[in-house]
Amino acid sequence: MIPPIRVQQLSKTFQDEGRGEVHAVRDVSFECAAGEIFGLLGANGAGKTTTLRILSTILKPTSGSASVMGHDVQAAPGEVRCRLGFSSATTALYPRLTARETIDFFARINGFPADKVKARVEHLIERFGIGDYANARVEKLSQGMKQKVALARTVAHDPPVLIFDEPTVGLDVLNAVEMQKVIAEFRAEGKAIIFSTHIMSEAEKLCDRIAIMHGGRIHACDTLAGLRAATGEHYLENIFIKSVTAASTPQ
């Protein structure tokens, strides 16, 4: 059976005026099962965002393949996008739509059955406690309120696959914890989740498996217990540093 997310030998190369050819992602492979949170852990520039942008069909891979729910990101990008919810610190909301209109809009454009959209919107408003400000424009909402609306819009079409790219960047502790709680709930609902972060504690707390990325490559990929056993380190921070250092040391 094909897992909800499958990435095989994925590579992405860019041309940069100053640096020439830049290998942002090199030969990356992983899978993510339903009901699993797969963590991509890496410093800035490690290749996490590029990988996730390929998965969300914003970018095309130079080589390798990736699929979401069995649909190849290059052959059927529309099918892929309708089956995933993508959220990142840089994905914003339309400021002049209300919270209700936002959820409604994203449910419709992502192919949720038109006759069920209204009920879905009301369900999400209730689930995320948006009711009090459902008819207020997004631009008037606080950061915490916006975060809830953003989560609701990400799952508006009830996608089986969710991608979170550093979703807690810029959030205060309370909102970050709330975000982690909701993501854990999504896992319990059986969704396949990719969670990209550079915050070790988040990855430790949330992820079922963690891939440590550096320089565009995955240097280690296992459960937290497996990583501990492989490196002999307890804390993820130390595990990360050990993996990255080993990768940087010339053979």
Place this chain on the structure above:
Amino acid sequence: MSGTTQSPGERLKWADVWVLYQRELRCALRERAIVINSILIPVLLYPFLLWATLTGITYVTGQSEGFVCRVAVPRWPEGHPKLRLKLEHDSRFTIVELADLAAVTNQLRAGTLDGILEFNPATGAAAALPGNFVARITSDGLRERSSEALERLRDMVDQYRQEFVRREGRRRGISAAEWQVFTLQRENTATQKEMGAFILGLVAPVIFVVMVAMGCFYPAVDCTAGERERGTWETLMSSGPSRLSVVAAKYLYVTSVGGLAGMLNLVTIALTMKPVFGPLLARTGKTLETGIPLAALPVALVAAVLLAGFIGAGMMLFAVFARTFKEGQAMITPFYMVTLVPVMFLQVPGLTLTHGLALIPIVNVTLMVREALSGTYHWPQMGVAVLASLAFMVVVIRMATGLLAVEDLIAGSHNGSLLNYFRGKFQRQPSPKSQP
């Protein structure tokens, strides 16, 4: 060159286009800058400008009508005492008695005098006749008062001459019909309604182009660069609809706002022409009937859509490279200026829609409107104009869709303009920055 993210499997879905279009329009109507710049200004700016111009003209005219001209007459003509009486009793003049002509000229230049009326003896054959003289009026063309004095003195002297000739003719037994030989009568075969349509046809298309372009301007920047600046671009690009559907919805949005601005403006022009031009013409004893002929409305509507379609597509083509609203404005402005160039041709009154002109974008549809407002319809040329405009639109839309498939633009990482992009492409060089 960077890769493209367009897939052959990604097709246009009208259901998605409709949802996206509704979203664009809803957000735009809640955006003050767009409502003001794309709808209110096109509707209100034209009547306001004309009102301001009219008020200015009326004020200046009233000023020049109300004052008394200070005129110096160094010497009066022999044998014409009535001329002196006429001038002295005319309340529009004050006679300044100055003998020194050099001093009078200096006063005229200094602005303390408005005109000099000199009566010099006739020379040559004319000198043989008794009472003949040469009247010479000196004025300062740089001053309104002095120009007005020139007009008044000329009218006054001419009127005296007419009276004098009539009186002399009568005294010698010659009737006016005999010494006049022939009279000149003027007649305009155009009705007041036709004249109104003619003036409307001269004024409206020019402002029509300007307002359609203005109507397209902000929506084009808002739905491309604005979306990037707000951070909603990536949200949209990772959502279900195909790139083609996204482009189509944005394009429809820009076109409909631009077309609406043009149509509203045309209606406003028609409605305000009479109250604005009426008082001006009333001063000349003429009247004006204005209004858009009903038959011209469908033509104007088609023209508005075509014009907005062409201008909107062009603007989106430029704006798609911008990453901020400010950048978008800067990138679109040259194109906006270019769209105004053909408007200059429209100032030629005798210009008609020929097959050749029907191939020139912007000029073709605006000439269509101008002729329709005057009740003229060159159907074959209009057909060519519509087809040519559609062809241009298709080319530009395809280019815009193609550009939106370039992943640098999707990711918002391209640093440069449309020209920069094509330069890089044709020189086979990588774009300046191609990394997300």
